[in-house]
Amino acid sequence: MKVLLISANTERINMVTMPLGLGLVAAATRRAGHDVTFLDLLDDADPEAAVVRAIAATRPDVIGISVRNIDDQTRDNPRFLLEQVRPAVMACRAGTRAPIVLGGAGYSIFPDAALAYLGADFGVAGDGEEAFPALLSRLQAGGGPAGLPGVHAAGAPAAAPAAFADALDSFPLWDEALDPIASAAGPDLWLPVQSRRGCPNDCSYCSTARIQGRRIRSRSPRRVVEKLAALARAGFKRFYFVDNSFNIPHDYALEICRLMKELAPGVEWRCILYPHLVSDELVSAMAGAGCVEVSLGFESGSSRVLRQMHKRFAPADVRATSELLARHGIRRMGFLLLGGPGETRETVEESLAFADSLRLEALKTTVGIRIYPGTPLARRAVQDGMISPEDDLLQPRFYLTPGLR
Numbered sequence: 001m002k003v004l005l006i007s008a009n010t011e012r013i014n015m016v017t018m019p020l021g022l023g024l025v026a027a028a029t030r031r032a033g034h035d036v037t038f039l040d041l042l043d044d045a046d047p048e049a050a051v052v053r054a055i056a057a058t059r060p061d062v063i064g065i066s067v068r069n070i071d072d073q074t075r076d077n078p079r080f081l082l083e084q085v086r087p088a089v090m091a092c093r094a095g096t097r098a099p100i101v102l103g104g105a106g107y108s109i110f111p112d113a114a115l116a117y118l119g120a121d122f123g124v125a126g127d128g129e130e131a132f133p134a135l136l137s138r139l140q141a142g143g144g145p146a147g148l149p150g151v152h153a154a155g156a157p158a159a160a161p162a163a164f165a166d167a168l169d170s171f172p173l174w175d176e177a178l179d180p181i182a183s184a185a186g187p188d189l190w191l192p193v194q195s196r197r198g199c200p201n202d203c204s205y206c207s208t209a210r211i212q213g214r215r216i217r218s219r220s221p222r223r224v225v226e227k228l229a230a231l232a233r234a235g236f237k238r239f240y241f242v243d244n245s246f247n248i249p250h251d252y253a254l255e256i257c258r259l260m261k262e263l264a265p266g267v268e269w270r271c272i273l274y275p276h277l278v279s280d281e282l283v284s285a286m287a288g289a290g291c292v293e294v295s296l297g298f299e300s301g302s303s304r305v306l307r308q309m310h311k312r313f314a315p316a317d318v319r320a321t322s323e324l325l326a327r328h329g330i331r332r333m334g335f336l337l338l339g340g341p342g343e344t345r346e347t348v349e350e351s352l353a354f355a356d357s358l359r360l361e362a363l364k365t366t367v368g369i370r371i372y373p374g375t376p377l378a379r380r381a382v383q384d385g386m387i388s389p390e391d392d393l394l395q396p397r398f399y400l401t402p403g404l405r
Helices: 020-031 047-058 083-095 107-110 111-118 128-140 180-187 208-212 220-233 250-263 280-288 304-306 315-327 345-358 376-383
Strands: 002-007 035-040 064-068 102-104 122-124 151-153 191-193 239-242 268-273 290-297 331-338 362-367
Touching: 002 020, 002 047, 002 107, 020 064, 020 102, 020 128, 035 047, 047 083, 047 331, 064 122, 064 128, 083 102, 102 107, 102 111, 102 128, 107 208, 111 122, 111 315, 122 128, 122 304, 128 151, 191 220, 220 250, 239 304, 250 280, 280 290, 280 315, 304 345, 315 331, 315 345, 331 345
Parallel strands: 002 035, 002 064, 064 102, 102 122, 191 239, 239 268, 268 290, 290 331, 331 362
Antiparallel strands: 122 151
């Protein structure tokens, strides 16, 4: 089948982003024998016109659209980013009768609500590398998606739950369609690398479990680093491990660092750390392998608030991790999420003073926490009368303890 894949993201909220997830789906779709055209709308001055041109040039049998962000998570003046995706869907509707399939991280959080809002035909929640080619096979044979894990159909009964594959090594690590996008992005690009999926931490507000599941699923460290080394030989020297928590599991992270030092010397990279049980051995290995910056999402400096968030660490763990990183010359970007359950004026001031004391290179502070469906925070918001049980939460809603604004 002729397949047109569209990355609908046009935002640069925090950094230049690449459509890595859709690229991996493209590679899996090519591997399944389909003819794939890839369209990235990030830098296009007229996204709708770009979609029209691509449809005219390819005459696709199926169109896949990746939805990365639902909104910008800014409480005071939130931007509902699906409004930017809708014109692309409408351009597809106007130009072809090909079925439209949604996917991506943002879509996976709100599969039915986003499908209805955007007016597409199908959607794939969770890992797309297996589910999307399986859906194509069904459509090619004249069938429907009934029973396919994670595949939703407009107006149909509830879909089978998303299936998260264990054997990530069977999935591609890169696709040729990403090469020109990476080359055009320039020196500010941190090339995304994903070695693991899933997160067992169960933070009260987090949507990761809906996107990737709670089980950690890992690729072979050698395969990951060999691909990274090949990209480095092609001229890319800055990488971003987008794994939810680079240090979990600890021994896997150590092996990644060992192989990075051996196979990809001279590169720089950044990652996300969960500040619990972080060892000097690991941080030393990270620095020796080229790690220059870490995102340290500790969210609060109050033990009481951290417990409400279901964190497994205390402020003392954050301080110890921060000091280790500083000692090894790794820059630290901290994050605070203020205003959640249990927050008071005193705990806010405690968090700000704590963050100040860490002497971080950068700190991002967010007031009010985006409420995602199926999370403990959503249940608490219902209990506290902030949202109704029927609210699908597609339109951004935020938890902010009364009296703290």
